[in-house]
Amino acid sequence: MSAESPGQKHGFKSFFNNALRPKKSRQTLRKGSRSTTDLRLAARSSVDEAPPMPELAPLHAHRLKYKELHAAVDTQLGERQDYTEIIHSLGTLDLNGNTGSAYEYNDHRPPGEGDIASLPSNLWAEIASYLNPAEAASLAIASITLYRHLGPKHFMRLDHPSNLTYKLTFLSGIDNTLPHHLLCIPCAIYHRRTQEGTERLKPSHVLNPLFKCPNARNTGNPPPRHRITHGRLLPFTFVQLTMRNHRYGPRYGLTPDTLGRRWQRDDWSHATRFHIHDGHLLMRVTSQTFAAPGLTPSAMRILLYSREDYWPYFSACAHWRDGELMPACKCALDHIPKVRQTGGLQGLEHRVKDRIAGQIFDPNALTTLCGFCRPMRRCPECPTEYLIEVKLCEDRTDGRFKQAIVVTRWTDLGDGTTPGGIEWGAINGTNGDYDSFEHYSKRGIASIFEAAFTADTLPGQRVLSLNPKKKKLGEKGNGWY
Numbered sequence: 001m002s003a004e005s006p007g008q009k010h011g012f013k014s015f016f017n018n019a020l021r022p023k024k025s026r027q028t029l030r031k032g033s034r035s036t037t038d039l040r041l042a043a044r045s046s047v048d049e050a051p052p053m054p055e056l057a058p059l060h061a062h063r064l065k066y067k068e069l070h071a072a073v074d075t076q077l078g079e080r081q082d083y084t085e086i087i088h089s090l091g092t093l094d095l096n097g098n099t100g101s102a103y104e105y106n107d108h109r110p111p112g113e114g115d116i117a118s119l120p121s122n123l124w125a126e127i128a129s130y131l132n133p134a135e136a137a138s139l140a141i142a143s144i145t146l147y148r149h150l151g152p153k154h155f156m157r158l159d160h161p162s163n164l165t166y167k168l169t170f171l172s173g174i175d176n177t178l179p180h181h182l183l184c185i186p187c188a189i190y191h192r193r194t195q196e197g198t199e200r201l202k203p204s205h206v207l208n209p210l211f212k213c214p215n216a217r218n219t220g221n222p223p224p225r226h227r228i229t230h231g232r233l234l235p236f237t238f239v240q241l242t243m244r245n246h247r248y249g250p251r252y253g254l255t256p257d258t259l260g261r262r263w264q265r266d267d268w269s270h271a272t273r274f275h276i277h278d279g280h281l282l283m284r285v286t287s288q289t290f291a292a293p294g295l296t297p298s299a300m301r302i303l304l305y306s307r308e309d310y311w312p313y314f315s316a317c318a319h320w321r322d323g324e325l326m327p328a329c330k331c332a333l334d335h336i337p338k339v340r341q342t343g344g345l346q347g348l349e350h351r352v353k354d355r356i357a358g359q360i361f362d363p364n365a366l367t368t369l370c371g372f373c374r375p376m377r378r379c380p381e382c383p384t385e386y387l388i389e390v391k392l393c394e395d396r397t398d399g400r401f402k403q404a405i406v407v408t409r410w411t412d413l414g415d416g417t418t419p420g421g422i423e424w425g426a427i428n429g430t431n432g433d434y435d436s437f438e439h440y441s442k443r444g445i446a447s448i449f450e451a452a453f454t455a456d457t458l459p460g461q462r463v464l465s466l467n468p469k470k471k472k473l474g475e476k477g478n479g480w481y
């Protein structure tokens with residue numbers, strides 16, 4: 001506090017001077033003079049004792065510090081166990097390192113026509129010879145100059161039946177130019193959408209064509225689809241529509257919310273929900289049914305399997321027969337507490353035993369599952385995760401609370417470009433090379449999905465392989481039934 005500072009004059013003389021001044025001007029003067037001095041002081045101090053420049057920008061420093069502090073992740077799977085941390089880490093994710101969609105359009109590049117034209121045609125032909133048919137055709141269509149160099153040869157090559165997959169890949173690449181059309185997979189042709197913007201997912205027995213297709217009734221060449229549950233299929237066209245909407249805008253398709261459904265069948269109730277993450281469409285199917293305690297093995301089968309096609313009533317991937325999905329479901333059913341007699345001598349005996357053990361019997365107690373049936377299970381061969389729970393649910397028919405088995409399945413449906421995508425192939429059992437523990441090594445599908453709808457977070461828990469021994473017996477195995 002220096003005596004020269006005008007703002008700090010508190011002596012008798014200054015009091016007298018100030019008292020004689022008109023009030024308003026005094027305030028203005030004091031305010032003005034103080035700020036000028038402060039600025040001057042600040043300028044001086046900034047030269048003398050300037051704090052060293054931080055090496056990192058504050059946000060970046062925060063990210064690094066956060067990563068360091070919260071390195072406590074599951075050593076097996078690299079998953080975070082604390083969901084609050086997950087939510088916090090969403091805010092510190094480095095978006096710059098995120099590789100965006102390959103379909104993002106970049107029109108800020110300098111024109112390169114001159115450079116392209118300057119290279120001889122045989123050199124371009126040589127370049128194209130290193131590419132697969134889809135890539136070569138994409139190169140030829142990139143500009144008129146390239147087309148003049150490469151000619152129509154690469155398009156004709158795509159028409160060969162053996163190049164169907166390449167043709168679909170090439171055609172899906174021009175999706176952004178055709179908002180009113182949809183790529184028909186059996187025909188490998190774009191058809192005009194007949195229900196544009198009002199396409200809705202319907203049960204499989206309802207005829208629901210999205211375009212006029214000559215292959216519509218050709219059972220030898222059916223459109224690709226994925227079985228959700230009995231009588232419910234997810235046609236690939238809906239995955240296409242949703243991902244087109246996500247990539248190019250609402251004119252191209254549907255939002256993921258429009259795909260969600262609730263339905264009941266064979267005493268099971270099902271609910272689906274969809275979410276897009278990192279360019280992939282994710283699906284959650286929750287299926288539940290009331291289960292009585294103390295079911296016999298055959299009663300469990302009746303409860304779990306559809307008699308029509310011997311598939312489980314709940315949603316399952318193509319590999320459900322191998323591994324421990326069905327044994328885990330039966331194990332969970334075994335944990336449902338049995339109803340006890342409360343009257344008579346037997347009831348008294350139970351009460352005495354409970355008193356000695358220091359516990360109170362509650363028929364509506366939460367069912368505790370064991371280390372075998374409680375953990376989240378991930379199919380090693382496709383991007384699918386399962387969680388089995390036993391919950392108390394209200395039975396609307398009589399208003400009573402009863403124990404119900406709830407099987408939730410989370411699946412990655414892929415990027416929706418072609419059914420040749422690795423995820424779509426894996427969940428349908430046509431791509432045998434998929435390793436879900438490699439693709440989802442950091443965070444599980446369920447964890448990603450539930451983080452998007454934070455109100456319903458999952459309790460942190462480990463993820464086990466659905467098929468730890470990787471035995472593949474399919475229908476020949478005996479564990480599935």
Ligand SMILES: [Zn+2]
Pocket residue numbers: 184185186187188189191212213214215216
């Ligand atoms: Zn067609």
Ligand SMILES: [Zn+2]
Pocket residue numbers: 331332335369370371372373374
């Ligand atoms: Zn168990």
Ligand SMILES: [Zn+2]
Pocket residue numbers: 317318319320379380381382383384426427
């Ligand atoms: Zn699977």
